[in-house]
Amino acid sequence: MCISRKILNWYAPKDRGLPWRKTKDPYAIWVSEIMLQQTQANTVIPYYERFMAAFPTAKDLAAAEEEALLKHWQGLGYYRRAKHLMAAAKIVAREGMPGDFEGLKALPGIGDYTAAAIASIAYGEAVAAVDGNLLRIYSRLHMVDGSIDKAAGKRRIVELANKDISRDRPGDFNQAMMDLGSKICTPTSPACGDCPLRGDCMAYHANCAEDYPRKSPKKKQKEEDVTVLLIDLDGRFLIEKRTGGLLASMWGFPMAEGHIRPEDVMKLLSEADFVAKKPEKVAEYRHVFSHRIWNVWVYYAPVEALFAAEGGRTWATKEALKNTYAVPSAFSPALEVIYGMD
DNA sequence: AAGTCGGGGCG
DNA sequence: CGCCCAGACTT
Structure with missing residues (x-):
């Protein structure tokens, strides 16, 4: 047969x-x-x-x-x-x-x-x-x-x-x-x-x-330290539409390379013309992609002045983050921080 | 031919 | 942790 x-x-x-x-x-x-x-x-x-x-x-x-x-x-x-x-x-x-x-x-x-x-x-x-x-x-x-x-x-x-x-x-x-x-x-x-x-x-x-099957050896993922910023303007959070490369066309929080200190976060925010209060580190997690690993620090950074979001950025409420914007799993622990707030 | 692109399940 | 999964596309 x-x-x-x-x-x-x-x-x-x-x-x-x-x-x-x-x-x-x-x-x-x-x-x-x-x-x-x-x-x-x-x-x-x-x-x-x-x-x-x-x-x-x-x-x-x-x-x-x-x-x-x-x-x-x-x-x-x-x-x-x-x-x-x-x-x-x-x-x-x-x-x-x-x-x-x-x-x-x-x-x-x-x-x-x-x-x-x-x-x-x-x-x-x-x-x-x-x-x-x-x-x-x-x-x-x-x-x-x-x-x-x-x-x-x-x-x-x-x-x-x-x-x-x-x-x-x-x-x-x-x-x-x-x-x-x-x-x-x-x-x-x-x-x-x-x-x-x-x-x-x-x-x-x-x-x-x-x-079997025979496979060629695979190389190790590159590991990188990154910082995610939860910029809070009166209950709305700044998100940006990612362009090109990893997670392209998905929404994510503003990020910085490396694990930066609160003073550095403050400086970044000032340079972007935000009136910021003192940022606070609120979470830390590891996210594994196929051939890349993010070691993420998350800062909560409340700001005061309103600046119109433009160029692929917007301010999203907690509900909009949950129901409207497509945010990939790489940001899930950061989202959980927001969902856990009153 | 080698790199890039997610995330979850399972041992 | 590492491996694998009803792969395709770019360089």
């Missing part, structure tokens, strides 16, 4: 109740696949439900305010995904949803994996959706010695999977591989005894499944 048949037989009774598996709407599949990029399914579920309720069609999304979209994306990370999704939705609202792999891949934010996932699930196109799960599974099936994060190793797996994929049920094949990867063929201590593909697996027969 071929791999395709075995995996489909295993999959049939185990279809999980993930919300995006209950639809064939290409737009809904699309939204879910974008959210699922580098993000675990359980994390995505509540975001997906809220998002589809707010933006049920590509036209709705195309007509939405970017701020509303970002607010829905808050906490999910990789915020460029939201920006690309919106740009693509405008194209789709104008020209219609692409009907195949190549057309999908031409949209911003849709790469090889996502185009294959949508095309196979929504259109029945026989293209393998090669994600981390499938790379891991195939690196074990064939004991692929090239690193899967290098082009050569990945290319080989793409070819192998595209030979194996079911022509009748490509979408189920791809989703079955995801499930196999998350339940059986896991990164550490895979449950080979329960695997429907163990008869075809070179690594299983050589008893070395845990040695």
